[in-house]
Amino acid sequence: MLIPVVIGVTLITFTIAYVIPADPARAWAGQKAPPEVVEQIREKYHLNDPLYVQYYYYISGLVRGDWGYSHSEHRPVLDCLMDYFPATFELTIWAMAIAIPVGIYLGVVSAVKRNKIPDHLSRIFALSGVSMPIFWLGLLLILIFYTYLGWFPASGRGITPSHTYTGLYILDSILSLDFQSLASDIWHIILPAVTLSYATLAVMTRMTRSSMLEVLRLDYIKTARAKGLPDKIVIYRHALRNALIPTLTVAGLAFAGLLGGAVLTETIFSWPGMGRYAYHAISTLDFPAIMGVTFLMAVIFVIANLIVDIMYAYLDPRIKLGE
């Protein structure tokens, strides 16, 4: 399943990029470039060849690690992605690390205390999360925690760690035992991570609540209680493990959603990530960059769903891999 999906994605991004009624050669050459230069660019990048030939060049480039040349950055796309992707990945991981446990916990509390005050509070919280636009929340948080309170910074990734191993600043800070940058990086990531996580957190809460309510009605929960097990064990061992199965699906999809949502968050918090790069690429018609970003996101999406599938088999013995 993995490979056909990835191939499909390359086909679609490639086609869409080329049906857009814009002339990349002219865009790269500049408004005032003489027609010969534009024609030269066309020749150089095979823009005059039939579409399938161009596609062939594109795919063989992808495989060879040549993802094209990013005109907005004046360097290869892959180099740009290597720089920007870790920033986005780090932000997304932190957003997930907030959204999943907190969302599941709130969902459980909400389901267990159904129609009581904790349930109402968590539902209001979740509803505001799904209905509040990310840019608005981001601005609100900046206004409160940066402008008024001055607790958190509003832009950038913080101090660059003394050694770079992975490009993930927090991990690198720990690896290079650079505690000054560690503190600064954590301090910088909090606001954007919270902003990015909120919508997902809300979805996780709602999903967990509804699947917990579903599971709590079932006979095996009655059995667990008839065994005399304490409520905590009934809820977390017997109900939650079953309720997590649908929640997990959402988490997998949410991961991809977060990568997409990162475009806005990164723009608001001047986070030097892939989202901001994609935004610049789109506004400058930097097609290789757009395609590179899309392709990378698709691959990550597929991998995230693969992980979800593996987790399913772990959570639910009825699902066997390879059947």
Next chain:
Amino acid sequence: MSDVLLKVEDLHTYFYTYEGVVKAVDGVSFDIRKGEIFGLVGETGCGKSVTALSIIGLIDEPGRIVSGKIIYKGKNLLELSEEERRKIRGKEISMIFQEPMTALNPVYTIGDQIVELLLLHEEGIANIKRAPKELKEEKKKKAIEMLKLVRMPDPERTIDSYPHELSGGMRQRAMISMMLATKPSLLIADEPTTALDVTVQAQILNILLDMKEKLGISILLITHDLSVIAEVTDRVGVMYAGNIVEIADTYALFDNPRHPYTVGLLQAIPSVTEKKEELKYIRGSVPNLIYPPSGCRFHPRCDYMMPICKKEKPKLVEIEPGHYVACHLFGGE
């Protein structure tokens, strides 16, 4: 006669819903003796299961036990704290349910689910993950013994199976062996055979009889199926719309039913030996328990209705030794 294990006295369990108060159990009294199988029979929605859940203490919101007593071994269970009741559940009083397909947790093996119960009540370890390995192995051996006791085929393998790998009958056996693993005094079986094939039904009933003999437990068997009652119970209570209308020895009940509702139920069983023109049934339908009929709840459907039946609720009176009926026809006055 004095060997009463559990005594239910004037139990009222109501459900407070948006539509109104559902009086699901409205003044039920009966007792269960040591080592007997007591059957509770009635149509769907007559309050049998609610009675059972009240005894084990699993009535959920919006339900509440409003009044009455449930006296188990001399203690009124309704006066105990939730924590004390929890310690009785699964150890002293156990329960099995109608749907063996859904009554076992799909994500844990049969063995894990039995071991969990043994660890909880024998060692006081609620979280199976915190138990030492040797202890788990020891309990697992005990669980295999229990599976053998209920004649589970290939218990050594079944113990590591997940519920979905077993048939309905095998799951019900696993359920029974689990709920009896702690050697409780009372097993509540709520329609344990309803969801099973007839041949499997007989096997499960035989296992229940067997367990009664071998372990000396009492069983409260809830069913709507009179043939099940006839087959295994020692005494029977007939429930109608939240009330008990008749209690008698099983033989006496089938031989000489007194309450018009019981008579109707027994007549509704199709017979192979006598070909009837038409199947007999009780006219009307089960009343709404939010606004139950006044007086005797059966009066709108009763062929022997008298004016008093609309006004006054009949009391359960002993008309013969051990045979109780709640009907104005047998008022004694």
